[in-house]
Amino acid sequence: MRNEFALIDAIVEGLGDRATGDWVSVGPGDDAAVIKTTPGLAQVASIDTLLPDVHFPAAAPAHLIGYRALMVSFSDLAAMRASPRYCLVSLSIDDTQLALGSAWVVSLARGMADAARDLGVYVCGGNLTRGPLNIAVSAHGEIEHQYLLRRSGGQAGQQLSVTGRLGAAAACVRTGQMLPVDPAVLTPVQSAYYRPQARFDVLAMVETASAGLDISDGLSQDLAHLCAASGCGAALQAASIPLAAGATLEDALFGGDDYELLVASDKPLPGAHTIGMLTAEPGLTLDGAPLASNGFDHFGTDQ
Amino acid sequence: MRNEFALIDAIVEGLGDRATGDWVSVGPGDDAAVIKTTPGLAQVASIDTLLPDVHFPAAAPAHLIGYRALMVSFSDLAAMRASPRYCLVSLSIDDTQLALGSAWVVSLARGMADAARDLGVYVCGGNLTRGPLNIAVSAHGEIEHQYLLRRSGGQAGQQLSVTGRLGAAAACVRTGQMLPVDPAVLTPVQSAYYRPQARFDVLAMVETASAGLDISDGLSQDLAHLCAASGCGAALQAASIPLAAGATLEDALFGGDDYELLVASDKPLPGAHTIGMLTAEPGLTLDGAPLASNGFDHFGTDQ
Numbered sequence: 001m002r003n004e005f006a007l008i009d010a011i012v013e014g015l016g017d018r019a020t021g022d023w024v025s026v027g028p029g030d031d032a033a034v035i036k037t038t039p040g041l042a043q044v045a046s047i048d049t050l051l052p053d054v055h056f057p058a059a060a061p062a063h064l065i066g067y068r069a070l071m072v073s074f075s076d077l078a079a080m081r082a083s084p085r086y087c088l089v090s091l092s093i094d095d096t097q098l099a100l101g102s103a104w105v106v107s108l109a110r111g112m113a114d115a116a117r118d119l120g121v122y123v124c125g126g127n128l129t130r131g132p133l134n135i136a137v138s139a140h141g142e143i144e145h146q147y148l149l150r151r152s153g154g155q156a157g158q159q160l161s162v163t164g165r166l167g168a169a170a171a172c173v174r175t176g177q178m179l180p181v182d183p184a185v186l187t188p189v190q191s192a193y194y195r196p197q198a199r200f201d202v203l204a205m206v207e208t209a210s211a212g213l214d215i216s217d218g219l220s221q222d223l224a225h226l227c228a229a230s231g232c233g234a235a236l237q238a239a240s241i242p243l244a245a246g247a248t249l250e251d252a253l254f255g256g257d258d259y260e261l262l263v264a265s266d267k268p269l270p271g272a273h274t275i276g277m278l279t280a281e282p283g284l285t286l287d288g289a290p291l292a293s294n295g296f297d298h299f300g301t302d303q
Numbered sequence: 304m305r306n307e308f309a310l311i312d313a314i315v316e317g318l319g320d321r322a323t324g325d326w327v328s329v330g331p332g333d334d335a336a337v338i339k340t341t342p343g344l345a346q347v348a349s350i351d352t353l354l355p356d357v358h359f360p361a362a363a364p365a366h367l368i369g370y371r372a373l374m375v376s377f378s379d380l381a382a383m384r385a386s387p388r389y390c391l392v393s394l395s396i397d398d399t400q401l402a403l404g405s406a407w408v409v410s411l412a413r414g415m416a417d418a419a420r421d422l423g424v425y426v427c428g429g430n431l432t433r434g435p436l437n438i439a440v441s442a443h444g445e446i447e448h449q450y451l452l453r454r455s456g457g458q459a460g461q462q463l464s465v466t467g468r469l470g471a472a473a474a475c476v477r478t479g480q481m482l483p484v485d486p487a488v489l490t491p492v493q494s495a496y497y498r499p500q501a502r503f504d505v506l507a508m509v510e511t512a513s514a515g516l517d518i519s520d521g522l523s524q525d526l527a528h529l530c531a532a533s534g535c536g537a538a539l540q541a542a543s544i545p546l547a548a549g550a551t552l553e554d555a556l557f558g559g560d561d562y563e564l565l566v567a568s569d570k571p572l573p574g575a576h577t578i579g580m581l582t583a584e585p586g587l588t589l590d591g592a593p594l595a596s597n598g599f600d601h602f603g604t605d606q
Contacts, residue, residue: 025345029532030454031382031516032349034446037340042328045427046335047391047441051434079334088350090393090439124348131354131437136393136430138350138441143337151333213334229332 008128010102011091014109015123018116024086024124033125035086041142046076050135056194057178058096058133062104064183064194065135066111072216073137074119075198075259079214081149082141084121084200090138092131108135119198154211154230154264156280161209161272163202163261166219167247168192170255175246189246196259205271209263218256223284224293226262233283236276236291253286254294311431313405314394317412318426321419327389327427336428338389344445349379353438359497360481361399361436365407367486367497368438369414375519376440377422378501378562382517384452385444387424387503393441395434411438422501457514457533457567459583464512464575466505466564469522470550471495473558478549492549499562508574512566521559526587527596529565536586539579539594556589557597 012019012028020027026034037043050069052058074084089112097104109123116123121139172178172189181190199214206212211230215222219241227234241252252258268274284291315322315331323330329337340346353372355361377387392415400407412426419426424442475481475492484493502517509515514533518525522544530537544555555561571577587594 025448026383026451026453031379032347032385032442032444034383034448034451035346035348036448037344037346039342041340043338043340043346043443044335045338045389045391045441045443046430047393047428047439048430049393049395049432049434049437049439051395051432054432054434076334080329080337082335086348088348088441090350090352090441092352092354092437125350127350127352127439129352129354129357131352131357132435134352134395134434134437134439136350136352136437136439136441138348138391138393138439139335140346140348141335145328145337145339148329148337150329 004128007102007105010106011109014106015113018113018123020124021122024122027124028126033088035124038142042145044077044080044082044141044143045138046073047136047138048073052133059179060181061183062107063111064181066108067115068194068196069135069137070112070115071196071198072259073139075214075216077139077141078198078200079149079212079261080143081147081203081206082143084119084139084141086122086124086140088125088138089123090127090136092129092134094131094133097133119200149206149209149212151211151213151226151229154226154232154278156232156278158210158264158266158278159268159274160234160276160278161263161265161269161274162242163199163205163272165242165244166258166260167251167255168244169196169257170251171247174251192244193257198259199261202261205269206261206263209265209269212261212263215258215260215262216256218254218294219262220253220284220291220293222262226264227284230278232278233281234276235279235285238287240273240275242273307431310405310408313409314412317409318416321416321426323427324425327425330427331429336391338427341445345448347380347383347385347444347446348441349376350439350441351376355436362482363484364486365410366414367484369411370418371497371499372438372440373415373418374499374501375562376442378517378519380442380444381501381503382452382515382564383446384450384506384509385446387422387442387444389425389427389443391428391441392426393430393439395432395437397434397436400436422503452509452512452515454514454516454529454532457529457535457581459535459581461513461567461569461581462571462577463537463579463581464566464568464572464577465545466502466508466575468545468547469561469563470554470558471547472499472560473554474550477554495547496560501562502564505564508572509564509566512568512572515564515566518561518563518565519559521557521597522565523556523587523594523596525565529567530587533581535581536584537579538582538588541590543576543578545576
């Protein structure tokens, strides 16, 4: 590829019908994107960065990297109970990707387009620089303000529920199944890792929840965040934690990369898995014994 | 610093009154930020990444890096004639910065807060990862849809103007004055480089313009973008191009890092510098001779 602008053209072409549409009145090609908003709704905004060999294997197919990058970024919006609308992607690529001409970025863009189609959103803006591989996704949605699901709304005595089975992506990492991977035939744990689903489909299920978040950093660590924000502790029952096929209890508690929602509610939520309750006493317990709030920490290993 | 969350706390503290306020109803600390919008206005959104030794010297004071990162990202919104509102920052830092404990990120956050104060915006969300230094800023604003300044609205025969003197930042780079730098006593060219001003202050000046953009990639290259989008060519007069003190004509034409606006309008704009006009013939000319549309290209040097 000759230059930055030719690569950007290739990316926009790879995005296909996901570069603009519906509520996007200016998509790629100007100084900024322009998005029409829904009267009366607030904007919900979150940004995430994905790095090679931290958030995905550098050698994974670009299509899967793109799909995963978009989905995990939008999960934070589902965690607020918002509706997804659009995103911007700032991509830094290095010589490894550039050596493939436009093939790598086009494949990445197609993966992002697939995720955008599944989410009903547009990738209406972005930026391209040359540098160590880095994918930053700014994800945006809308919400009726009173419908916001905060971390801080939990109360002692409320039920804790998760919206699906846990630990499959962590099992994929633990058992070294991230590579090799054939995008056409993903195993279940590979699918959990590479094609996570931000849970916008369960927003009705969690409609009566009073606090919640996604558990991408691991159930115990994210539960500790909910407890800290709500001024509570929590008591979990190990037997109630729904394990995905191939996952251990440890994968589910500490593994991370699950994009299910963890919510607190007065009554059990139909279709969700009740795993314990919020307590007045601070701290986390599992079957009555103290539970560490470990999880993924980029900075915790050698500082 | 112990971990990611302690560093994030330090960053939020460094942001001070710029982490939340006014139209931000949920700032840092939940899954996503929540922003109240102005009824009837469209959202304008742009993302940029800044890399060490490409977009700033790695050894520059973090405060200046933070200020510059925010300002250059918001310039794209001024280029659409939008009003700035908020941004999200995704930061990857490596061991060089981590070795300084929280000092480096706090200084970066304070620089961002200074820029946010100058812009009247909030840095209401972000993300922190460990990896090669990378600063991605997603900048957001609002606009009355019919007031949008696109690249595509230019017509042959219109005047071309710029909103200020050009080439100072390029002169800073060319003459090696980026380092050493004392944040307390910036020279004029250092100030142009490290403390650029997104030109929201000239939006009234360019109110009657029919096309425009910022010229951060260099006057000739960005002019070529405006011409391509508008289906025109352009003829410039060298003597009319306003040079900053210390800048050469080459700095002004090809240097980049200017955050002035280049606009096309039927009549000269009071306070702006008329530098030429749009032509029916495609291509750029300077005093009648062909002008190359060179500028900054991350990918153009060795592909």
